[in-house]
Amino acid sequence: MDPNLYTTTRAVDPIFMLIFGISLVLLMGITATMVGFVIRYRRSRAPEPTSQVASNIWLEIVWTALPTIIVMGMFYYGWAGYLTLRNVPKDALEVTATARMWSWSFAYANGKTSPKLYVPVGKPVLVHLVSEDVIHGFYVPAFRVKRDVVPGMKNHVWFVADKPGSSDLFCSVYCGLGHSAMVSTVEAVPEAEFQSWLSHVEGEEKQGEGRELLEKNGCLGCHSLDGSRKVGPTFKGIWGRNVTVVTGGVERTITVDEAYVKRSIREPAADVVKGYPSVMPPYPALSDKDIEEIVDFFKELK
């Protein structure tokens, strides 16, 4: 950890402290005065009001001027801190984050993609934000950064990790059913480790191409591999399973085979598994060959 590194967190936190500090003083002051007056002038102790003063121009001037000065100070520091969040360091590593309902995918300059955002410690990272459908939000609380991911718009965000570790990455803009499940992590690793991860070209440590396709296309945002229920049914044990689907309002039972998998990917709304919402988007970009790979993977996933 480098204590001198100017991170987004270190730019923003003092402003939190400043505003919270002043607010706390004001709140305590207001509360203490109010409670004090109530105790001192309660009717059992002060049966009659001892003043009928209804205004005081000097007091009004003072308590107009004071808050004005205070809030202008807050405005200034808030703006200055915001500029830090906008001024991207020159040497930043560029990554493109693609958001879709409801998963994240991060693409690096060499073409590598990953569902988690790997970054080198100590090096600023510039994240370009792309949405494939509705508005999402890129939010990493640990770095105090957030930016909406708006379809058709070029947004970006930057941050730098000052120590190795994993931080939560959330979708902050409501985007439907799987919004709260649209969670990933930022994995900060030492530079050397990052380089070797990055150059680890896809397919070398093969878990099977099918699985990679599922990851890359965000399928795993809604379907688990371990049997747990997410937005959609789990893939575990899917091959040959008998499922009840609703086709055009009518229930029927079918056995999962290649034709069913293909139809579910191309026309997800045609057969909807009973008990699940019809929310999956079609994936026309997956070729027949891709689907074969996925089917091969399913056959193994017991």
Place this chain on the structure above:
Amino acid sequence: MKPTDQTPPPAASFWNDTGRSGITAWLFSTDHKRIGLLYFFSVFGFFLVGVVLGLLLRIELMAPGRTIMGPQTYNALFTVHGVVMVFLFIIPGFQGSFGNLIMPIQIGARDVAFPRLNLFSWWLYMGGAAIILTSLFTGGGPPDTGWTFYLPFSSRTGTNVSLAVFGVFIVGFSSIATGVNFVTTIHRLRAEGMTWGRLPLFVWSLYATAWVQILATPILGITLVLIIAERLLGTGLFDPSRGGDPLMYQHLFWIYSHPAVYIMILPAMGVISDIIPVFARKPIFGYKMIAFSSLAIAAAGSLVWGHHMFTSGMSDTAILVFSFLTFVVAIPSAIKVFNWVSTLYRGSISLEAPMLFSLSFILLFSIGGLTGLIQGAAATDIHVHDTQFVVGHFHYVIFGGSGFAFFAAMHYWLPKFYGRRYAEKPAIIAWALMFVGFNILYFSMIVLGLEGMPRRYYDYLPEFAPLNLLSTIGSWILAAGLVLLLVNLFRGLRSGERVGSNPWGGATLEWSIPTPPPTENFEEEPVVSHGPYDFRGAGIP
């Protein structure tokens, strides 16, 4: 609704209004007091519906994972909760109920300027509400977009968004009609001697609010029509793949919905400004500043909508300007708080239920306002935007602020119309439970947001579990207090102790007429000779 007793209220009371009989005497009455009560029971009914939905949301969030409902249900519930609370409770709430009940009497008028338009407003409101309710049970089911209906999501979802939006559209017309009615009434129907400088501050706040309703609501109407066009005709105005712009929707939405926040809070400030002097037996401190700051808030508040969009990708120049203006609007609110507190100085303070709710308004509203500073400052807003922090913040403002002021008004003014009052002790216990429960419920959310938990989250990571549980427990304490409040208040109004014409020792005009008020309010045209908080001038001991 009606107070029950062997001895009926005086024959002249608006309860025995003749003409129509039975329920039609209410549904088609043009008397502002009857319309006020119609509004009161409608908005309060919707408030209770919203509370039940809010409690269900909290139960779901009690523990990570599925607790009592699935994600689709959760998303629909927070949407309906938000729509009901905003459009059916708090926006029409003060104007419709206490505005109608009190304002004409406070300015010495027999009724509002356009009594039939007033009745029509209520019908429009109920019609819109009925459409919104229908949308929940028909078509693709309750909308799941959040109360903000952001595009492009709201044009894609299969739920019944169009019908719900149409209902809100209709409710908007009701709001505009009330605004026009109140502005006209306050200009034209003030009694002799009721100068602008003698208007009760509640009336001043209604006046400022009415202008916001007239000027801002049409923009909401257009925006809602555009959502429907986008869904039904596929106009693509907000769809980038067809040359549209999703951010334009957000601008349009907040150009109305930020000023709408002042429709929610200004009348509440007016209520507080009327109650505190009475229970401190002192004139309000800084009458002119409070009246003027209402107008200043209403005017400047229409220029700050962009503070809802600091993370959206809007230009940095826009963020600079909107952040600056947001801090400017904070100043008049601070001035009001200082004035209320100073009113207590050297008074003779009685802590009865309306006063307790009013004083806790000051605290809760201050917390809401101070957390607002974090959101006004560009750097810090980035972290807390769209998190539970915001949810905590706006509940402090509209529930701790407007909501508590609404409870204060219920205890303060309803006895005037029923001729009977609630029991004091249970009212204080109810207040205490609600105050404690409220802070546990929403302060936990503020902290959760700082820790990074986003809003509109059906599920969350385990690290957020303890505070979520605490928050849910707070919601139960709050609910217990609310039940006690309701039972005590309504039982009291039916069969509690009788009250005279001026139970609290107020100096505004509503306390100078019989309880319950006669149909025409004043037997003869009043001539006003003293200010609204001039207790000596009004001859109050």
